[in-house]
Amino acid sequence: MRSDDTWTIAVGGAGDQQARVFTDANAAAVDQPVGYSAALFGLSTRQGVDELNRLVQEHRAANPGQHIKVVGYSQGAAVVHTWTAENAGTIDNVNSVLIADPKRQGGPDTGTDGLSGQPLGQIAGPPTSGVDQNFGNIPTTSVCTGDVICDSSAPSGWGGYLNGDHGNYSFNADDYADNGNGQWFNGQYRPW
Structure with missing residues (x-):
């Protein structure tokens, strides 16, 4: 759903230093992957936020x-979430998509709240820990479906995570609107 005048930048999750989850799904939909260490701690998230910025x-x-x-996906969604909160009110003509956001x-x-x-x-x-919806003026779409990373009370729990629930998303960045603003939770849309 991206228009030709949109530049798409993508951030992969833990261990995905070049956003391969997105570029493997549809390389043409990603103009720029964010390179960062993608380790499981706050320092890595801060590196991702700084590089994204x-x-x-x-x-x-x-x-x-x-x-x-x-x-962003998973830890990459935490990077995008943090970047969005930090830049709300200072940038326009931008939107964020958070897939499996902890x-x-x-x-x-x-x-319930995500893992963070x-x-x-x-x-x-920090900045990985904590939850919020501080997106300000930046249209933001959150997608969470039966996944313990973004919904700690997901019925499938950690067993579902191990069986692939954390990867049951579209990673084609073009599938997400340039102006979406709300959350898709278990297949149902809800505005913020």
Whole structure:
């Protein structure tokens, strides 16, 4: 659902240093992967946020009118989530897509908080730890389906994680709208 005037930047999860989960799904849908160490701790998330910020600023300076879509999966979603919260109010003509976001804040009819809001998630440290919906003026889509990483009370639990529930998403960045703003939780859309 991306238009030709959209530049898409993608951030992979733990162990995915070049966003291969997205480029393997549809390389043409990703203009720029974010390279970062993709280790399981807050320092790695901070590295990803800093690199994402550098790449977005560099691209925006060279292409001031082009729309930017920022997409992240799992720990990469934590990177994009943190970047979005830190840049809300300072950038426009951008949107974020968070797939299996461990920083997802649960609520009525949307399950429980993601892993970052649980005691185990606190071990990672900031900025990975904690949950929120501080997206400000940046349209943000969150996608979570039966996955303990983004919904710690998912019925399938860690067994489902081990059996592939954490990978049951579309990783074709073009499948996500440039202006989406709300959350898809277990197949149901809910506005923020």
